[in-house]
Amino acid sequence: MCPIGSSYRDGVNGANGRVLVRKNQRTAVRYLEQAVKAGDIDAMVALGNVLSEDRDERGLARAAPYYRMAYRRGDHTAAFNLACTYQNVGRYREAVLWFRRALALGDPSASMELARAELYGLGTRRNVRSAFARLERIANGPSNQWPANTDRIEAILVMADALVTGWPVRRNFHQGVRWLRRAAELGSEVAKSKLHEGP
Numbered sequence: 001m002c003p004i005g006s007s008y009r010d011g012v013n014g015a016n017g018r019v020l021v022r023k024n025q026r027t028a029v030r031y032l033e034q035a036v037k038a039g040d041i042d043a044m045v046a047l048g049n050v051l052s053e054d055r056d057e058r059g060l061a062r063a064a065p066y067y068r069m070a071y072r073r074g075d076h077t078a079a080f081n082l083a084c085t086y087q088n089v090g091r092y093r094e095a096v097l098w099f100r101r102a103l104a105l106g107d108p109s110a111s112m113e114l115a116r117a118e119l120y121g122l123g124t125r126r127n128v129r130s131a132f133a134r135l136e137r138i139a140n141g142p143s144n145q146w147p148a149n150t151d152r153i154e155a156i157l158v159m160a161d162a163l164v165t166g167w168p169v170r171r172n173f174h175q176g177v178r179w180l181r182r183a184a185e186l187g188s189e190v191a192k193s194k195l196h197e198g199p
Contacts (some may be wrong), residue, residue, distance in 0.1 A: 005031030009050050025050060036066065044070035045078045052081070055088040074103035083113065092123025112138060112151050116158065119168060121136040128169055135159050139182070149186060154160040157190060 011023035014023045028050055035043030044066045052063035063085060083098030094115050103110035111134055117123050118139035119131035138155035156179050163176030180188060183191035 002032065002035040002046060005029070005035060005043065006046055009046065025053075036069070041073050041075050041078075043068050044073075045075060045081060047086075048078065048081060052085045052088075055085075057089055060085050060089055060091075071101065071105075074105060076102050076107035076110075077078070079105060080107045080110055087113075092117065094123075096123035108150055112154055115155065119158065119162065126168065132159065132169070139179075153183050153186050153191075154187045156180075156186070157188065160174050160191070160194075165184070 005028045007021045008024045008028035011019065012021035029047065032043045032047040032050065036047055048063040048066040048070070050063075051066070052059045064082060067078040067082035067085070071082070079098050079102035083095045083102060086092070086095040086098060096114065099110040099117070101114045103114065114124075115131045115134035115138070118125075118127045118134065120126065135155040135158060138151055139159065141152060142167050160176045160179035160183065161181065163172045165171070177195070180191045180195050184195055
């Protein structure tokens, strides 16, 4: 049921661009609910994703039970997505709690979100030292393992921006530029553009 529900959630086009399955949220929800009743963890996460698309409190209230259900069965994506849903509605304390739970279950992307929360004091006490330590671990991870290249580049850009602007850390323009060069080497167009603009 989960693949059918996902097909209705996203829609399916053929190789020639012809619509094979038209997007239909109501039908997607119906199929995903049946899969959830059968105990399908992927369907729990997918249903949470569909119900939280509005990014408001109502969507959160509808989606949270399904994310929690999948989380209790050990799914880190459910914890991460619930954290993002809390974040989208401005409930940062709950977001941090769920990012921590996602990280404990092995979701590496949660570390990036926790670093950002600590750096800016969103949902947790600001702790720049801890945030930078976390960001450096992400940036310096082995290139063939976690974190994904996007997380690595994002961590580098966050540090570079903080160092170049001098907020929320003491300004260190040269170190910030070094990080930008590193991001550019990893293929970041944002970093390349910032280096091209100059001071």
